[in-house]
Each structure stands twice: as structure tokens, then as C-alpha cells.
Amino acid sequence: xxxxxxxxxxxxxxxxxxxxxxxxxxxxxxxxxxxxxxxxxxxxxxxxxxxxxxxxxxxxxxxxxxxxxxxxxxxxxxxxxxxxxxxxxxxxxxxxxxxxxxxxxxxxxxxxxxxxxxxxxxxxxxxxxxxxxxxxxxxxxxxxxxxxxxxxxxxxxxxxxxxxxxxxxxxxxxxxxxxxxxxxxxxxxxxxxxxxxxxxxxxxxxxxxxxxxxxxxxxxxxxxxxxxxxxxxxxxxxxxxxxxxxxxxxxxxxxxxx
Amino acid sequence: xxxxxxxxxxxxxxxxxxxxxxxxxxxxxxxxxxxxxxxxxxxxxxxxxxxxxxxxxxxxxxxxxxxxxxxxxxxxxxxxxxxxxxxxxxxxxxxxxxxxxxxxxxxxxxxxxxxxxxxxxxxxxxxxxxxxxxxxxxxxxxxxxxxxxxxxxxxxxxxxxxxxxxxxxxxxxxxxxxxxxxxxxxxxxxxxxxxxxxxxxxxxxxxxxxxxxxxxxxxxxxxxxxxxxxxxxxxxxxxxxxxxxxxxxxxxxxxxxxxxxxxxxxxxxxxxxxxxxxxxxxxxxxxxxxxxxxxxxxxxxxxxxxxxxxxxxxxxxxxxxxxxxxxxxx
Ligand code: HEM
Numbered sequence: 001x002x003x004x005x006x007x008x009x010x011x012x013x014x015x016x017x018x019x020x021x022x023x024x025x026x027x028x029x030x031x032x033x034x035x036x037x038x039x040x041x042x043x044x045x046x047x048x049x050x051x052x053x054x055x056x057x058x059x060x061x062x063x064x065x066x067x068x069x070x071x072x073x074x075x076x077x078x079x080x081x082x083x084x085x086x087x088x089x090x091x092x093x094x095x096x097x098x099x100x101x102x103x104x105x106x107x108x109x110x111x112x113x114x115x116x117x118x119x120x121x122x123x124x125x126x127x128x129x130x131x132x133x134x135x136x137x138x139x140x141x142x143x144x145x146x147x148x149x150x151x152x153x154x155x156x157x158x159x160x161x162x163x164x165x166x167x168x169x170x171x172x173x174x175x176x177x178x179x180x181x182x183x184x185x186x187x188x189x190x191x192x193x194x195x196x197x198x199x200x201x202x203x204x205x206x207x208x209x210x211x212x213x214x215x216x217x218x219x220x221x222x223x224x225x226x227x228x229x230x231x232x233x234x235x236x237x238x239x240x241x242x243x244x245x246x247x248x249x250x251x252x253x254x255x256x257x258x
Numbered sequence: 259x260x261x262x263x264x265x266x267x268x269x270x271x272x273x274x275x276x277x278x279x280x281x282x283x284x285x286x287x288x289x290x291x292x293x294x295x296x297x298x299x300x301x302x303x304x305x306x307x308x309x310x311x312x313x314x315x316x317x318x319x320x321x322x323x324x325x326x327x328x329x330x331x332x333x334x335x336x337x338x339x340x341x342x343x344x345x346x347x348x349x350x351x352x353x354x355x356x357x358x359x360x361x362x363x364x365x366x367x368x369x370x371x372x373x374x375x376x377x378x379x380x381x382x383x384x385x386x387x388x389x390x391x392x393x394x395x396x397x398x399x400x401x402x403x404x405x406x407x408x409x410x411x412x413x414x415x416x417x418x419x420x421x422x423x424x425x426x427x428x429x430x431x432x433x434x435x436x437x438x439x440x441x442x443x444x445x446x447x448x449x450x451x452x453x454x455x456x457x458x459x460x461x462x463x464x465x466x467x468x469x470x471x472x473x474x475x476x477x478x479x480x481x482x483x484x485x486x487x488x489x490x491x492x493x494x495x496x497x498x499x500x501x502x503x504x505x506x507x508x509x510x511x512x513x514x515x516x517x518x519x520x521x522x523x524x525x526x527x528x529x530x531x532x533x534x535x536x537x538x539x540x541x542x543x544x545x546x547x548x549x550x551x552x553x554x555x556x557x558x559x560x561x562x563x564x565x566x567x568x569x570x571x572x573x574x575x576x577x578x579x580x581x582x583x584x585x586x587x588x
Contacts, residue, residue, distance in 0.1 A: 045442065048442040051444040052443050052444050063442065064440040065447050068439070070441055070446045070450060080454055085458060088459065125471055126467075127463065127466040130469065133490075134458075134462065136491050144544070147540075147544050148534075148541065150537060150540075157525060164521045168517055182477045183472075183476060184478060184483055185472055185579045186477065187477035187478070188487075191486065192488045193489065193492055196492070196495065196499060217477075255532070
């Protein structure tokens with residue numbers, strides 16, 4: 001709108017600029033054809049499909065799902081909650097990594113500083129810790145849900161096997177993180193845990209040695225658990241989760257109805 | 259062998275008989291396994307140009323997935339630009355009689371004879387490779403339209419399409435015929451998931467504000483706390499092991515057996531039914547396992563005091579450092 005001076009108003013120019021950007025090759029290339037962001041969303045079956053198809057994350061889902069699978073009472077969303085908790089743990093864990101040194105000298109003082117000197121440090125640490133406990137719980141409950149539905153029966157046998165691996169990876173993730181605060185609780189819980197491992201006949205001592213990087217818990221153990229906890233186990237569990245989700249779809253979506 | 263509907267078989271036989279120049283009855287007999295193989299009496303007349311059927315799954319992700327929709331949705335679901343150019347000799351999919359177009363669209367087999375098209379044009383519902391539909395073992399036929407405009411004034415009863423072959427459907431995915439009462443993922447499923455995400459995040463934040471994580475004294479190798487407990491999810495195991503000579507039942511053994519044993523469940527439980535009333539034994543076993551591990555864990559957490567000896571939480575206090583700072587009223 002010209003403002004009387006014959007000049008073009010600022011608002012006008014901004015609109016022109018954004019329009020230009022919106023229609024540029026760049027914007028065009030970012031959004032896939034049919035993207036609701038580009039063409040606007042009005043509720044139609046076609047647009048409902050496009051919402052799912054045009055987003056890499058949503059695309060984990062098929063465009064349509066069985067009606068009964070959407071009911072909260074069927075899955076209780078437990079598998080999904082396990083996954084969400086894993087995401088929350090990843091985010092809070094990255095935050096914690098900025099303030100933590102995995103050495104016997106610094107680990108404990110870093111934990112103290114985290115709860116006193118770092119903005120939201122205490123909250124994030126609590127979220128990470130309780131989130132981990134909740135995840136163990138929700139994975140276990142998810143497994144129980146699957147069992148009670150008989151959802152491991154053909155063709156889903158293999159996804160159950162993948163699930164068992166996920167359960168154990170979750171336990172290992174939690175256990176390896178338990179040592180990191182390097183306080184009495186951490187030290188002795190891990191000592192008890194690895195002693196139980198050491199009691200096994202024949203291979204017990206070897207297992208314990210590999211686990212602890214020595215015959216007892218030391219700084220080397222701390223480093224070992226740290227690397228396992230922040231890198232190795234998350235890496236492996238993500239791969240197994242990918243297979244797990246993929247198989248849920250390929251095995252014909254959610255099981256049931258009962 | 260799937261049952262091939264009589265009329266399809268007949269059309270196929272007619273086509274073959276025409277191509278080979280032999281009576282239809284001979285071909286039909288051959289098809290039904292009642293007659294000798296039909297001799298080729300003349301070389302195949304010039305073959306029709308037929309586009310190769312796309313192998314299922316190879317590029318199904320390329321074309322936007324349009325899930326098969328109940329019949330009333332089909333028209334909506336096919337984007338306008340999906341119209342196949344008239345002169346393009348695209349192979350078309352025809353579902354066997356009795357299968358409506360939506361049912362054919364659902365089925366994997368249909369995808370085995372899917373139309374290949376311009377890459378960006380969203381395929382008709384039939385080409386959705388990742389749909390999980392019914393129709394295992396159904397029959398799809400490949401029909402080719404004549405490449406050119408049919409001459410005017412065709413005699414009555416002459417089809418402008420002909421049946422090339424009847425292909426037996428074979429799914430590469432593990433699909434079962436299931437009734438499909440489906441809803442759109444967006445918004446039905448995704449709103450639920452979003453709600454769950456919000457709920458769990460809210461719960462976690464509230465919990466983290468209220469309950470403080472423990473941080474005891476620095477690690478000290480010379481001061482063994484009494485009792486020493488494993489993390490709670492191993493406490494049931496620790497409790498169990500306290501009944502046995504640890505030299506016999508180390509933790510690796512139950513863990514290993516537990517892991518392998520659990521993995522084998524689907525291969526041991528051969529009962530195909532998922533109805534609770536049909537699997538009382540399995541449900542009973544699992545419930546015993548659940549109740550047992552819960553009991554052992556609760557005992558380990560609350561009822562074990564000094565020296566891992568029995569203790570009553572209301573008399574001797576709780577020996578569980580994980581919740582040492584239960585509530586944080588800062
Ligand atoms: C990190 C751990 C895990 C994650 C993130 C996870 C995630 C999921 C999700 C999101 C689903 C979709 C349905 C639902 O939400 O219930 C699912 C299904 C399934 N999960 Fe898991 N899961 C995990 C562990 C397990 C475990 C421990 C088992 C069994 C031992 C298991 C076995 C299955 C099976 C068999 C299905 C198919 C269920 C059906 O079709 O009804 N998963 N999982």
C-alpha cells in the first residue's frame with residue numbers, strides 16, 4: 001500500500017520479500033511436492049496422507065493404521081513411551097555430558113558442581129535419572145503387554161526376539177550409567193552387580209575382568225562404563241530400535257484385534 | 259495354487275488360443291492340467307508393447323504412498339496429477355472379479371503388476387508397496403491397453419484391451435488377510451502420540467522437581483556400605499541369588515538363560531490363537547513370572563537390611579539409597 005509519499009511501505013516490502021523467498025527454488029526444493037506447508041492444509045483424506053508422507057519422522061508410520069490400534073487401551077502407548085523416554089534421555093544426557101568428566105578424580109566433584117553451580121543442572125540430572133528408571137519400567141510393561149496380547153505370534157516372532165535384545169540393552173544402558181556419579185551408591189551397586197557376574201561358573205572371572213577393566217572397580221572401569229553408556233549402547237540400541245519399528249510395519253502393523 | 263476364477267482362466271485361454279492359432283478348448287484343457295501341452299502352430303504374431311511390471315517394493319517409496327482407501331475415499335485419494343497419459347502404454351492393474359478396486363489396491367499382489375509411471379506422479383492406490391493388506395494368494399491380471407486409438411467402428415463385442423497373462427500373486431511381505439478397518443494416522447494416531455509425549459514429559463518434570471537424585475559420599479573403596487545393594491532392576495535377581503550358593507547360580511547363568519529363554523517364547527508357544535481364553539496356561543505362566551519378579555524386587559528393595567538380612571521397613575527403616583532424598587522441598 002503506498003503511503004502517500006509514493007514510497008512502498010515496509011510491510012509491503014517484507015511481504016514481497018517473504019513471497020519471493022517462499023516461491024524461490026530453495027524453498028521449493030526443501031518442501032516436497034504436495035507438502036501441506038506449501039499448498040495449505042484443508043482436511044481431506046489426501047492431505048491427511050500428505051502430512052504423514054512429507055515428514056521423515058511421521059513417515060515411520062503408515063498413512064493408515066488399524067482402528068483398534070489407535071485406542072489407548074490397546075497398546076497403552078507403552079512402546080511409544082519407551083521410545084519417547086529414550087529421546088528425553090538422549091537430550092538430557094547430552095546436556096549432562098557438557099559438565100561431566102569421566103575420571104576418578106573429577107567425576108564426583110563434577111556431579112556436585114552440576115547440582116549447585118549449573119543452571120537447571122539439578123533438574124536435568126533428576127530427569128535423566130528418573131527417566132532411566134521409568135524407561136526400564138515402561139519397556140518391561142511393554143513386553144508384558146505384548147505377551148498378554150500374544151502379539152509375538154507369527155508373523156511377529158522375530159520382532160519379539162529383537163525386543164528381548166532391546167530389553168537387555170536398556171538394562172545395560174541403565175547399569176552402565178549407574179556408576180558414573182562415582183559416589184558410594186554407584187561404586188557399591190556396580191560392585192555388587194559385577195560380583196554377581198563374577199560368581200558364574202567357568203567364565204565368571206573373565207566376564208568380570210572384561211566388565212571392570214580389572215579385578216575391581218577403578219578409574220579404568222569408570223572410563224569403560226562411560227564410553228559404553230554414552231556411545232556404544234545408545235548406538236546399538238538405536239539400530240535395534242530401527243529394526244524393531246520397521247518390523248512392526250512389515251509384519252502387518254499392530255497386532256490384533258483380539 | 260491359488261484358485262483362478264473361471265472367467266479369468268477363460269479369457270486367458272482365449273488370448274493364448276488366438277495367439278497360437280489353436281482351439282480354445284485345447285488351451286483350457288492344458289491350463290487345467292487335463293490336456294497335453296499345446297503345440298505352437300505359428301510364430302507369435304508381433305508382440306504388443308507392454309511395459310514391464312515394476313517389481314514390488316523396488317521404488318514404492320519413490321511414489322508418495324497413497325494408502326488404499328475405502329471405496330468412497332478413492333477418488334479423493336488419487337491426486338489429480340496422477341492421471342496416466344492417454345498414449346502411455348502403461349500396464350494397468352485389474353483385480354480379480356469380486357475384488358473391488360479398493361480391495362485390489364490393498365493387496366500386495368496387485369503391486370506385483372503395478373503400473374510404472376512418470377516418477378513424480380503419485381501412483382494410484384494400487385501401487386502402495388508398504389501397505390499391509392489382504393489378498394495373499396489372490397490373482398491379479400495384467401492388461402495392456404492397445405497402444406493406439408482403436409480404429410473407429412469396431413465390431414460389437416471386440417475388446418480394446420486384452421488379457422496378457424494371469425500372474426499368480428506372491429507377496430514379499432509377511433501379510434495375512436485381515437479385515438482392515440483403518441483410520442488415518444494423521445490425526446488419529448499422531449494426536450494420541452503427541453498427548454502421550456506431553457504426558458510423559460510432564461510426569462518426568464514434575465517427578466524431577468519433587469524427588470531429588472541421591473548423591474552420597476564420594477566413592478571409597480575402603481568403606482563397604484552395609485547392606486550393598488544392586489540397582490533395583492537387579493535386586494530381584496540379587497534376592498534370588500541369596501537363596502543359592504553363588505558359585506552355582508551366578509548372575510550370568512540366570513541372565514543368559516533368561517535372555518535365550520525369553521527369545522525362544524514365540525518358537526515354543528505354538529498355539530496360534532491370541533484369544534485369552536485359548537491361552538490360559540501361557541497367561542498363567544507369565545503372570546507367575548510377573549508376580550514373582552515383583553515380589554522378589556520388593557523384598558530386595560524394602561525388606562532387606564544389614565547384611566542383606568530380613569528387615570521390616572516400618573521397624574528397621576528402609577535400606578534403599580536410590581530414594582534417600584525422597585522429597586526435595588527447596
Ligand atoms: C527400547 C525398548 C523398546 C521400544 C522403544 C519399543 C517400541 C515399540 C513400539 C513403538 C511398538 C508399536 C506398538 C506399541 O507401542 O506397543 C512396539 C511393538 C512391539 N514390540 Fe516393542 N519396544 C521395545 C522393547 C520391546 C521388548 C522388550 C519386546 C519383547 C520382548 C518388544 C516386542 C514388541 C512386539 C512383539 C511388538 C509388536 C506388537 C504388536 O504388533 O502388537 N518390544 N515396540
